[in-house]
Amino acid sequence: MKVHEAVAAALRSNGVETIYGLMGDANMLIITDYLRDQGGRFIPTAHESSAVSMADGHARTTGEIGVCSLTHGPALTNGLTALVEAVRARTSLLLLTGRPPSRFGHGQSLDIEGLCDLSGALYERVFGGSTPRRDVTRALSRALAERRPVVLDVPYDLLAQECTEASAGSARRLHQLHSAPSPSPDDVDLALGLALSARRPVVLAGRGAVTAGAKEDLVELAAMLGAPLATSLLAKDYFHGHPDNLGICGNLGTALTTEVVASSDCVLAFGARLNRFTADDGHLIGSDQRVVQCDIDPASIGQFTPVEIGILGDARATAAAMVQRLREHTDEPRPSAYLQSLRQRLATTKPYAFEDLSTDSTVDxxxxxxxxxxxxxxxxxxxxxxxxxxxxxxxxxxxxxxxxxxxxxxxxxxxxxxxxxxxxxxxxxxxxxxxxxxxxxxxxxxxxxxxxxxxxxxxxxxxxxxxxxxxxxxxxxxxxxxxxxxxxxxxxxxxxxxxxxxxxxxxxxxxxxxxxxxxxxxxxxxxxxxxxxxxxxxxxx
The missing domain is CATH 3.40.50.970 (Thiamin diphosphate (ThDP)-binding fold, Pyr/PP domains)
Known part of the structure; x- marks a missing residue:
């Protein structure tokens, strides 16, 4: 078995069912092996950027790794903008490419590792005929574990080498590791002390809360604190239909949402990075409120908005721990005339009300x-x-x-x-x-x-x-x-x-x-x- 055949087999044995891309010298043997011998599916694109974006969309929709493949040099630079988008979206993506033949003056030579540094993508490579399966599996595993695109460099000079690595064995599918770190009990108590001392708290959910499945726990926590519910853009419609739903918080919020969040005295954010759009450049969150931020990524806590209490923990586990701690004292929601009044306003206010301005030749x-x-x-x-x-x-x-x-x-x-x-x-x-x-x-x-x-x-x-x-x-x-x-x-x-x-x-x-x-x-x-x-x-x- 050649290295190009081993790479194709390793992709398939790790559960890769679809590859998006364009064929060229760097990948054509791998792709044909993947199609002919491994029964995979290849979606050809007309432009390299599109291949990366399609893999990005595939991954964000399914939660699985999106895989694309491009050839040497200019193909990779054509895909660079889409790759940066995937990096910043924290997409688990594998971009399979390869450096050109190692001869002086090759027209498609490019520093692949340097391009990865520029884009923020991770770099991996196949090192030789003794490790291709292991190298492919490592690249896929990193993409999942680190939630970042990985560029896998399979050098052209290695493709025709004999593979001496042992068989990969039966097929398996890599899955995202959903670790759920439990919050510190002391942090939970500190956060609750802050929330209970507030008169107008707000509970805010981000995509991290959605991924953790924290909806019911957050709804219960908000009820016990007498707090309305809001979301970041990436958690839009999470609380749709709930009587205390404020909708999107930030520069996309309704006038009522902006009023409520701006006048709040405590914001409890779960799985939301509180970026400049959600916090409206600090005008909405962070200037007058005391902020509690819960996230599984320590780098996200306080990254954009100053916080008083940061909780390193899974959104669902943290919300559940807070509810449990409150229930040790009472099972009743916290009485809140403020929330009752707000609920009435929410029930009678149409979000984003407008007057239609369509004409005979254009649509509003x-x-x-x-x-x-x-x-x-x-x-x-x-x-x-x-x-x-x-x-x-x-x-x-x-x-x-x-x-x-x-x-x-x-x-x-x-x-x-x-x-x-x-x-x-x-x-x-x-x-x-x-x-x-x-x-x-x-x-x-x-x-x-x-x-x-x-x-x-x-x-x-x-x-x-x-x-x-x-x-x-x-x-x-x-x-x-x-x-x-x-x-x-x-x-x-x-x-x-x-x-x-x-x-x-x-x-x-x-x-x-x-x-x-x-x-x-x-x-x-x-x-x-x-x-x-x-x-x-x-x-x-």
Whole structure:
């Protein structure tokens, strides 16, 4: 057995069922072995960045490792932006590549380890014919354990060497280790002392609380403290339907949520990093409140917002310990006239209320998001690109579980959303995935529509088309420059999509929007919606 065959076998024996990528000298033998001999699936992409994004979407949707493969040098640099996004999203991802033949002056030579240092990815390599299976397994294990992309360098010069390593044995699937460190009893007591001395506490959940399954414990804790519930963006809709739900905290929050959090005297955050968006650059959290932050990562505690008490512990275990400690004294919720009054206000206040400003030729994006959210099946994934539209999408599109929501704003690059959504849709063929992208971001990824068709993905692509780079339209106007300079003048998206085999429709008014309902209720295949909006309509508060 050659090294390239051993690498393919090791991927399969570790449970890798799908690889996204482009073939080249570095990986073509491994990929053909993986397909022909190992029965794996390879999803070819038109651009290297798309391969990384698809693997990123696959991983974030399933919780498993996303795997992609690129060839030497320029292929790797083409994937760099998407790799940085995956690093900052803390995605468990393996990027399989390889250094070119070790001869002087090779045109695709690149310092792979240096590129990893630049991007923040981890670097691993196959060292020789005696260790390829072990090296592959180590790389996959690190990606899972450290929740970071790993770039695995399989040098071209090793591919044809004989593998002398013992057989990998039977297939096995690597799983994320869900360690749940128990909080210190002293920390629990300190946090409770702080919370019980507060008159207007708030309990805030982040994605870490969602991952830990802490919902019921947090609801019970909040009730016993007389506190309303709020979330970070990545935990959006976690408490939807609860009478004490404030929704998203931060620069996306409603006016009522902002008022309540800003006037609170204690915030208890579980699995939320309290970054500048959640804390609104310190204007909302951290200036006047006493803060308790619970996280399994010690580096996250106090990283963005000063905290008075940091608890190193799993969100669910910590919330449960706090509830148990409270129950040693009483089983009754803490009486709170403040919470009763707030509950009445929440019941009578419509979040993000607005007046529809649609016309005969454009649709108010807020209305579009609300109606599309109602039309789609409740069990759906939502993936958003980057652009002026995202604030509206995040506010008005609901998900049944926060883990069904993915954004690609960690590196603030446009053009990653569609491919990330394709990976999510391929990984979850049992449900509909909605990709929300701008017209500029779509054009950076439109070549990947072929992958949507080839894999018959249940993907709805909503192109928010204002015929401009929307953020630049706004910024140019603010600078006193004619925003028309940001106009894009793209070709017709419906015609483009139809040429690739994707069903497509233009939506220019509310009647055309409502006509989408039968198609969105149970999408059987890919659909592109070219949603026309007015760039001059400022729909952000």
């Amino acid at each position: 994006l807020r209305t579009a998001m609300e109606r599309i959210s109602q039309m789609l099946p409740p069990d759906r994934g939502v993936v958003t690109d980057v652009g002026r539209f995202i604030f509206t999408a995040w506010r008005h599109l609901r998900v049944s579980d926060p883990r069904d929501f993915i954004h690609t704003t960690n590196f603030a690059s446009i053009g990653l959303g569609l491919s990330t959504a394709i990976g999510a849709a391929v990984a979850r063929p049992d449900r509909t995935t909605l990709a929300v992208v701008g017209d500029g971001g779509f054009m950076m990824n439109a070549q990947e529509l072929h992958a949507v068709v080839r894999n018959d993905a249940r993907l709805v692509i909503l192109v928010v088309n204002d015929g401009a780079y929307g953020a630049e339209w706004e910024s140019l106007g603010a600078a006193g420059v004619d925003p028309e300079y940001s106009r894009t003048r793209w070709p017709d998206f419906v015609t483009m999509a139809a040429a690739t085999g994707v069903e497509a429709v233009a939506v220019r008014n509310l009647a055309e929007l409502d006509a989408l309902a039968p198609r969105l209720v149970d999408p059987s295949g890919p659909l592109l919606v070219d949603l026309r909006i007015d760039p001059s309509l400022d729909i952000r508060p």
